[in-house]
Amino acid sequence: MTTVTRTPRPHIPPDAPAAWRKRRARSTNSRDRAVAALLLGIPLLLSLGFVWVPALGTVLLSFTRWNGIGDLSTKACDPALPSILNNGCVNGIQNYHQAATNYPEFWPAVQHNFIWLAVFVVIATPLGMLFAVVIDRGISGSRMYQSILFLPVMLSLALVGIIWEFMYSQNYGVINTVIGRAGDNNAIDWLGDPDLNLWAVLVEATWRQAGYVMVLYLAGLKAVDPTLREAALIDGANAWQTFWRVIFPAMRPINIVIMVITGIESLRAFDLVYITNKGINGLELLSVLVTSNIVGETQRVGFGSALGVVLLLISLVPICLFLHQTFRREQTQ
Incomplete structure (x- = not known):
């Protein structure tokens, strides 16, 4: 007759499983938040960089007389001066x-x-x-x-x-x-x-x-x-x-x-x-x-x-x- 020897299970405190589950839930939630932030953050940054920021820049440039060369100025255009001297000025x-x-x-x-x-x-x-x-x-x-x-x-x-x-x-x-x-x-x-x-x-x-x-x-x-x-x-x-x-x-x-x-x-x-x-x-x-x-x-x-x-x-x-x-x-x- 074969005798089966069972290894005794280690003693686990009654509150250990609940604490372990809480730690695992917190770890899972943190990982899910990081993945969600990554999946949402990259498209959001691309949208901001390639859509919204250029759109806002276009709106701001529409009130200037900039021709793409030189710095933008916050000064208002002077009608008495030639347009080349008013490059980049704000003309409303x-x-x-x-x-x-x-x-x-x-x-x-x-x-x-x-x-x-x-x-x-x-x-x-x-x-x-x-x-x-x-x-x-x-x-x-x-x-x-x-x-x-x-x-x-x-x-x-x-x-x-x-x-x-x-x-x-x-x-x-x-x-x-x-x-x-x-x-x-x-x-x-x-x-x-x-x-x-x-x-x-x-x-x-x-x-x-x-x-x-x-x-x-x-x-x-x-x-x-x-x-x-x-x-x-x-x-x-x-x-x-x-x-x-x-x-x-x-x-x-x-x-x-x-x-x-x-x-x-x-x-x-x-x-x-x-x-x-x-x-x-x-x-x-x-x-x-x-x-x-x-x-x-x-x-x-x-x-x-x-x-x-x-x-x-x-x-x-x-x-x-x-x-x-x-x-x-x-x-x-």
């Missing part, structure tokens, strides 16, 4: 006043930005929603169609502009070749004519934006409760009625997100027009004016910063609407 709201009254490109740029927004809202967004609804119905080859429509989004805007330059070329472009006007005196200058180039570039932007909106709406359609569709079918609703009266209202959060993104994308448009003709001759946009004044030949950093602040204020409108809708929805729940 003169930059904003000059932009609104004595800068001929400002108001056309604002108008073009709002036209860009209108085209995105009226054409690009409904087109992307149509693509999403058709693909969501599970048609044959839907994966292939989804990849093809999303392909422009994966391309850089610079590459999109180059691709469409071959489409719009006056002498050897695809469009002029198809309509029989390539290489002759009747060839249409799509990107050089001030009456046409804005709409030609908007076709490029819509081609890309529709694929982006399609992906967002596809995500929204997948998140809709399937029982809503079943209930609508039981009530006798057709596909059109089911979408507009049941599915579309259920996607209200994604609709708000898409409208905010559409507004921001229309205001930050830059690459396509700058590649086309550097944003001049009928393609003036606020973002291009900011760049041309800050890093262009004139290098009016203060004046360009004022234009950047105007663009920032306009961009805050859709963001504030989005935050208002989000907070109101959370309060009602």
Whole structure:
């Protein structure tokens, strides 16, 4: 018969386990706090360093006449002295006043930005929603169609502009070749004519934006409760009625997100027009004016910063609407 010898367990005071658990809980909490502080602190520092500090600096520079050279001065500009002697001085709201009254490109740029927004809202967004609804119905080859429509989004805007330059070329472009006007005196200058180039570039932007909106709406359609569709079918609703009266209202959060993104994308448009003709001759946009004044030949950093602040204020409108809708929805729940 085998005898099993057991090693006696050491004597543990009754309060030892509780104290050990407290020490371990404190150690775990300290480690969790350190990890959380690290994960939140690094993005916060990057956001402060690359977003908020430059934004605040832009606002401050917008009240000066600095041209990027020399030190900034806290002295007010003297109207009797040449501008070169007033470099870096504080001139208050003169930059904003000059932009609104004595800068001929400002108001056309604002108008073009709002036209860009209108085209995105009226054409690009409904087109992307149509693509999403058709693909969501599970048609044959839907994966292939989804990849093809999303392909422009994966391309850089610079590459999109180059691709469409071959489409719009006056002498050897695809469009002029198809309509029989390539290489002759009747060839249409799509990107050089001030009456046409804005709409030609908007076709490029819509081609890309529709694929982006399609992906967002596809995500929204997948998140809709399937029982809503079943209930609508039981009530006798057709596909059109089911979408507009049941599915579309259920996607209200994604609709708000898409409208905010559409507004921001229309205001930050830059690459396509700058590649086309550097944003001049009928393609003036606020973002291009900011760049041309800050890093262009004139290098009016203060004046360009004022234009950047105007663009920032306009961009805050859709963001504030989005935050208002989000907070109101959370309060009602």
